[in-house]
Amino acid sequence: MRNIAVFSMLLAASVAGSGAIAASMDPVDVGPDVYKKVFENEKVRVFEVTFKPGGKIGMHSHPDHFAYAITDGSLKITNESGKTMDANVKAGDVMWINAESHKAENAGAGEVKLLVTELKGSKTKAKKAPAKPATK
Secondary structure, three states, X not given: OOOOOOOOOOOXXXXXXXXXXXXXXXXXXXXXXXXXXXXXXXXXXXEEEEEOOOOEEXXXXXXXXXXXXXXXXXXXXXXXXXXXXXXEEOOOOEEEEOOEEEEEEEOOOOOEEEEEEEEOOOOOOOOOOOOOOOOO
């Protein structure tokens, strides 16, 4: 039987409104070389996520979601307040992450592949992108 590791990230972000992720914080927009959408319907969005050795993705947002590890690997996940979690996963592990904004990087020597499933309409919502300051 495969081991299942469940990790909870602190500081779930919630906002009022529709719950849609602002385009500038959508993982597909922030890291198109890392996140590839493979399925979407009214309940979920599913991504194949590939971190090459040394690969990174900038700050982005998710509603409640879980990640299934396809390969072994090590990720460093940092939320918007700067709290870092080291996720050392084995193929078959599952990580649960409450809605939040975070960035991530491959902290290991090999490629890391995950299947990430976002739950639409979940109770907690991802934070919208902060307003950009006006330019002169």
